[in-house]
Amino acid sequence: MTSPQVAKRARANTAGDDHTQLTEISIPTQEQLKILTTDRVVELLQMASMKHADVNAMVLNAIQSAQDERRNRVIDFDYHSKSIWKTINVTYRSMKGSRQYDIAFDVAGEISSTISSIAARCVEFPNPRNRRSGLETLRKIGKTICLSSNDTLGHEVQQQFQSDPCLENAMCDIVSEMSAQEKEDICNEAMGSESLIAKLEELAKLAESCCVFEGIGEVLDLLRGEEVEGGSQDESEEEGYDEDEDEDGHEHGHEHGHENDIY
Structure with a gap:
């Protein structure tokens, strides 16, 4: 009589679900990251960029985008x-x-x-x-x-x-x-x-x-x-200024001034 086979216990998938779950738990939340000072975040980003090429690429892209935004903002x-x-x-x-x-x-x-x-x-x-x-x-x-x-x-x-x-x-x-x-x-x-x-x-x-x-x-x-x-002393003194005219050539008074006189 053939004896029943003993079911083998499944080996843990260390590269699968267990690893994914561990990784997700280990990722800090945004609230946790806010505890860090700006200087510390900069230091960590620099360290990560030195060790990981993909992180370095992301950081450089983010820096370039920020610089472009500043230059283009009017x-x-x-x-x-x-x-x-x-x-x-x-x-x-x-x-x-x-x-x-x-x-x-x-x-x-x-x-x-x-x-x-x-x-x-x-x-x-x-x-x-x-x-x-x-x-x-x-x-x-x-x-x-x-x-x-x-x-x-x-x-x-x-x-x-x-x-x-x-x-x-x-x-x-x-x-x-x-x-x-x-x-x-x-x-x-x-x-x-x-x-x-x-x-x-x-x-x-x-x-x-x-x-x-x-x-x-x-x-x-x-x-x-x-x-x-x-x-x-520069050439500006060569041209006179008429205190009775604003920049559009219109007469104005000086008591308190008029807003249009400034433009």
Whole structure:
């Protein structure tokens, strides 16, 4: 009589389901990864890239995509100049002079922070259109400060910028990031009230009359490719500025200024 065969016990599939399950359990969740500091994540990615070619390829592709996104991102900074104009000329207009005086330092500080952030974002997102928009917006902010000195707030803000060079520094930072072709394009624009170089020259004359933004001449020198040595007197002084006309040739008043005067 043939004895029954003993069923053999199945051997564990170490390369199959058990391995997959173990791997899935071992993968950290996004919440767990968030515990790590940025520096530690960077360190681990670099180590993994050195040991695994496929990881290295993924990391390099991700870096390239991020760089392309930054270069291609276009930012319109113009709303900053409109907001600052409104803050100086409208928001606190109904306040008494003493209260305007009290808030002037904080308002000037907010303007300085905005100016610095514009320059920083032009560096972070190095698109030529961003540099152009940033420089134009800073020019408008500067003109707002020059034209808004007929009440306490505007006057005190202007006083703050007699010693605060943040606007000129921000402009120089942006222009320094421009290519030679970008600078040449700005300088060779058709001359007239609408060209950026003419508007910057206008701002230089306004700033001189208000004793603010002493470094605007350096900005113009950088644009023209001239060496900057402690500021300079430039060709902008050859053309007069009619205080009774805005940039479109329309008459305007200077009490509180008009937003259209800045554009």
